[in-house]
Amino acid sequence: MDVRLEGGFAALADGGESLAADGGTLEELLTSVAERAPRLGRRLFTAQGLLAGEVDVRVNGVDARLLGGLRAVLRPEDRVSIGPYPLKAMTPREAERYARQMILAEIGAAGQARLAAARVAVIGAGGLGAPAATYLAAAGVGHIVIIDGDRVERSNLHRQPVHHDADVGRPKAESAADTLRALNPDVAVTAVSEFLTAGNALRILGDCDVVVNGSDNFPTRYLVNDACVLLGRPLVDASILRFEGRLAVYLPRMGCYRCLFPEPPPPGSVPSCAEAGVIGALGGQMGSLQALETVKLITGAGESLGGHMLVYDALTGEQHRFALTADPHCAVCGDPPRQTSLVDYEAFCGVLAPHAAQEGLGIAVPDALALRSDANVQWLDVRSAGAIDRPTIPGAMRVPLEELGQGEILDRGRPVVVFCEIGRRSMLAAERLGRDGIAARSLEGGIVAWTAAGLELTP
Numbered sequence: 397m398d399v400r401l402e403g404g405f406a407a408l409a410d411g412g413e414s415l416a417a418d419g420g421t422l423e424e425l426l427t428s429v430a431e432r433a434p435r436l437g438r439r440l441f442t443a444q445g446l447l448a449g450e451v452d453v454r455v456n457g458v459d460a461r462l463l464g465g466l467r468a469v470l471r472p473e474d475r476v477s478i479g480p481y482p483l484k485a486m487t488p489r490e491a492e493r494y495a496r497q498m499i500l501a502e503i504g505a506a507g508q509a510r511l512a513a514a515r516v517a518v519i520g521a522g523g524l525g526a527p528a529a530t531y532l533a534a535a536g537v538g539h540i541v542i543i544d545g546d547r548v549e550r551s552n553l554h555r556q557p558v559h560h561d562a563d564v565g566r567p568k569a570e571s572a573a574d575t576l577r578a579l580n581p582d583v584a585v586t587a588v589s590e591f592l593t594a595g596n597a598l599r600i601l602g603d604c605d606v607v608v609n610g611s612d613n614f615p616t617r618y619l620v621n622d623a624c625v626l627l628g629r630p631l632v633d634a635s636i637l638r639f640e641g642r643l644a645v646y647l648p649r650m651g652c653y654r655c656l657f658p659e660p661p662p663p664g665s666v667p668s669c670a671e672a673g674v675i676g677a678l679g680g681q682m683g684s685l686q687a688l689e690t691v692k693l694i695t696g697a698g699e700s701l702g703g704h705m706l707v708y709d710a711l712t713g714e715q716h717r718f719a720l721t722a723d724p725h726c727a728v729c730g731d732p733p734r735q736t737s738l739v740d741y742e743a744f745c746g747v748l749a750p751h752a753a754q755e756g757l758g759i760a761v762p763d764a765l766a767l768r769s770d771a772n773v774q775w776l777d778v779r780s781a782g783a784i785d786r787p788t789i790p791g792a793m794r795v796p797l798e799e800l801g802q803g804e805i806l807d808r809g810r811p812v813v814v815f816c817e818i819g820r821r822s823m824l825a826a827e828r829l830g831r832d833g834i835a836a837r838s839l840e841g842g843i844v845a846w847t848a849a850g851l852e853l854t855p
């Protein structure tokens with residue numbers, strides 16, 4: 397392929413505006429360039445053989461560092477250009493703010509300039525997004541887009557210190573954006589107070605260089621993955637539950653989340669943090685690692701975690717790194733892909749949209765309470781089998797969601813109020829019972845809302 401030489405690099409290669417070179421990876425390509433133009437070659441690599449910080453390499457207009465740096469996979473039709481990275485003057489305030497990270501040889505002035513020019517999307521201003529966005533803003537990422545359709549709840553605060561007690565009830569994206577702007581007025585922050593959907597994901601993520609996923613549900617996780625594959629963006633993904641954290645970086649053309657998990661788990665089979673619990677500092681740990689991997693991608697420092705998953709066990713302090721294998725038959729990143737647009741991820745994951753409650757399946761605690769005197773109403777606890785000994789609403793039957801429909805204990809002719817810990821599993825149950833012809837409604841907020849209202853449970 398022809399490599400375009402820009403900004404004075406042509407003079408180092410005897411004047412030609414481009415140079416013919418070959419390689420299936422960027423490392424092979426630049427090695428081939430260095431062999432053909434040794435004076436230029438000395439500018440491309442450091443003494444350690446790494447891509448030099450002052451060199452700007454673009455593949456189809458995208459900074460090659462975001463594609464994995466020297467590991468970036470190239471195709472014959474790609475347009476590759478190389479030139480010196482254009483440095484911009486820094487204000488004294490910026491120079492002072494970033495002094496401690498700019499003295500790192502791996503970052504330097506060029507790395508700091510790359511951070512300032514970068515636009516990063518952070519999905520979710522929650523347990524992961526809060527620390528990730530905080531460190532990205534502090535590090536000087538020039539533009540952060542924070543996306544969250546929820547409002548701040550007091551139960552968020554133990555693990556989402558980007559929000560403060562006075563923010564309870566505010567849109568999370570706005571609350572987070574205010575904190576980031578106060579922390580670093582030199583970065584731009586855009587708050588998007590809506591949930592990411594198949595309808596808006598490509599528009600919102602389309603002009604971002606890196607996507608950091610801090611969402612906590614499977615439909616969004618698959619949506620974000622597919623959008624990143626379609627857009628050719630690197631995805632820095634993480635999840636936390638109880639005491640375990642996972643981190644993975646998916647680089648364009650090097651596999652994706654669906655190579656590992658082609659199908660979502662059965663609905664309700666993986667508990668949420670609200671159901672199973674989570675330790676706040678674990679979000680801090682994994683979200684900080686997301687920020688770190690993002691900074692590495694943008695600046696090209698070190699070697700990206702790309703192609704690996706890191707699993708951290710907070711109870712033992714141990715962590716393990718596993719290599720991920722790209723699946724050539726993957727539905728979205730395989731060659732050729734079977735899926736070339738976004739789909740309905742709630743349907744794909746077999747779950748309801750977050751606000752199905754508005755469609756009449758939900759019942760608020762006061763309305764449910766009014767039904768307590770109606771002996772005709774059946775009460776059904778669908779929490780997992782592990783919760784079978786926990787206190788429940790007096791008179792309720794217990795059938796874990798997974799076992800619903802196998803052996804009927806409900807009277808099909810009578811209405812049902814179905815509940816779980818927070819109202820998510822019960823919403824699935826109500827929908828399933830409804831399809832079965834049973835009049836079922838899901839207790840909004842579940843046992844948590846019931847006890848918060850001061851109502852009693854059986855011991």
Ligand SMILES: [Zn+2]
Nearest residue numbers: 652655726729
């Ligand atoms: Zn894939």
